[in-house]
Amino acid sequence: MLPLLQLENIKKQYRQGTLEVMALKGINLSVEEGEFVSIMGTSGSGKSTMMNILGCLDRPTSGYYRLEGVNVSSFDDSQLAVVRNQKIGFVFQSFNLLPKLSALENVELPMVYAGVPRRERDERARAALEKVGLGKRLHHKPNELSGGQRQRVAIARALVNHPSIIMADEPTGNLDSKSTIEIMGIFQQLNEEGTTVVMVTHEPDVAQYTKRIVVFQDGEIRSDHPIENRVIFGEEAIS
Amino acid sequence: MNIMECVKNAFQNVFSNKSRTILTMLGIIIGISSVIIIVAIGNGSQAAIEEEFESFGTGSFTVTLVGSTDIETRDLLTMDDYYLLEDVDGIDAISPTYTYGSAFLKLMDPQETNIATVTGVTPDYESLNNDTLLFGRYLSNNDVNLNTKNCVIYDTTARKVFGTVGEEVLGQQISLKSWKGTSKYTVIGILENTNTSQIENPDEYPDTIYAPITTVMRNYYSDTISNLIIGVSQDADTEEMKNVILSELEAFHGNEDKYYIMDTTDMMDSINSILSYVTLFIGFVAAISLLVGGIGVMNIMMVTVTERTREIGIRKAIGAKNKDIRLQFLVEAVILTGCGGLLGLAIGWGGSYLVGNLVGITPVMSMTAVVGAVGVSMGIGILFGVSPANKAAQLDPIEALRYE
16 A cells, blocks of 8 residues: 655755755655654754655655655645645644634635635534634634644644645644643654644654654754654653 | 635625725725716706807708808898798798897886897798797797798796796787887797796896787888798708808809808707817826826735745645736735725716806716726726735745745
8 A cells, every 4th residue: 555645855955045945855754644753953953844845835845755655756736735635734833824713614615715605614613613612612713722722723624624644833832731742642642543743843742642653854854763752642741 | 626615715804904994995085086076067067058058059051151342232132032942942941030128128027128130031930940839829820921020939937027937928928128119919828948048047138928920020121131041851961951051152242151051960060079079088097097097006016025035835734826826916905906996986976067167067876887987996006916926926935834
């Protein structure tokens, strides 16, 4: 069976002024369905660039990126938009909710672009919010919610189109430790139910909740190994 | 993304910042309302002029002597010219006129203050002057042949002299006082006065009394007539008829270039065309303000796109295509200008009645102006919305997400 994500010699070159910067120097990486991967690395290691390419927000300069066996590295803007809409769910550090829309409307948005009829949108958005424990805050605006609650809305939004993979970019970076644990619990639960999750983080504690750690350094993969002593939500050692 | 969804969304966005929206719309509102007012007032004055001409008689020729110094006695128009042209092919109606009055003639109404004119005519004059008989009868050939002292008057005159309009006025006598004494005419018919300015201010205009031409000429010792009013048949070529009439008259009098034919239709057409050029020109000036309004909309849309860069990034990340973003901002621009256009239409509508009241013209709203105003304002939205919308659509999602 083909891996869910398959990267083959992915390179990414940037131009910063007159300087050519090689952000990714030939990455080979596979992620199977059902995995829970954390990508780590210092700033400038290329992990954000990696995330943008994995999330189909950006194209590699060279190399192949196959998502569910389809080479998406040569897709044009609107094809990539469809891939982001159907196959990928994003969770960002700064939540990235639309401030004028309610929680429910924010969650409905990916389905609006997918052309899902109103009634079905409403049902699915409610279900997704219930799933992340926000069934009672459907009509709150983002500024009426706490950081942890906002991130739950963002997770519901990422889930609602039943994507192949959830891409989380520092999802706990703006959260206190209690909310961090809760959010990681939600990711673990989703992963248990079969959702593949790839998460960028620089906090080793957070990475301990995942199943595999890929460490980037200077545009290359330095290490790639399964997690030992994995932390399971609800069973954390009391420190 | 479905278009209704897009419109609903755009309305929410446009009206979430009310004061900015209103200020942006202001340019469009002022532009559209001034165009509406100018067109309505222009059409109104055109209609007023047409009405004035209609009460004067349209579609008829007036033959007059040219105003020059070398006029000889043989050139003067007389009743013989009337008899000459009466039987010419293509002439449907003809009436000589001889007018005496104004400063020399006083209408002996109860106040004895009104000046009047008495105009001698023949029966054809009723149709040539587009007059409508309310009571009694018009002057007949008998009246002309027998020099009767009958007359027809307008309802405005009847009200002034007899204090009433109706059958009871018929058979009563009206007195006109001149230097040679007072002459009495028996009223046999009452006509409807359709000239609005005379109806509104009856005391400021001399009253016109129609009597048989023969009677009037004899009464005031005249051998000549003032004009010949001629109506030609519908299917006749008007230019050719003018030439026929002129050559008949010139052959009869043995002269050249002494007569002039005034054609009311021609005159009305040329006044109308001057007026529509003036309206067009002022309208054009007003349209420039629309253009300025459009530029204002473009400016605000550019600012909006910059302000909402992050939102655009989020929308793109979750699957909005470039064309979805483009449509969103384009629809917002069209809503902005479309609503401005509708408001401008309402204000222009009200404003034209206000202005019309001030200048004494009833404004005429044309459907073309109304539909055009709304259409043009939405068109401006598209025209000036395209470039901000493209800017938004082309934003790089990564850059946009990073924007603070």
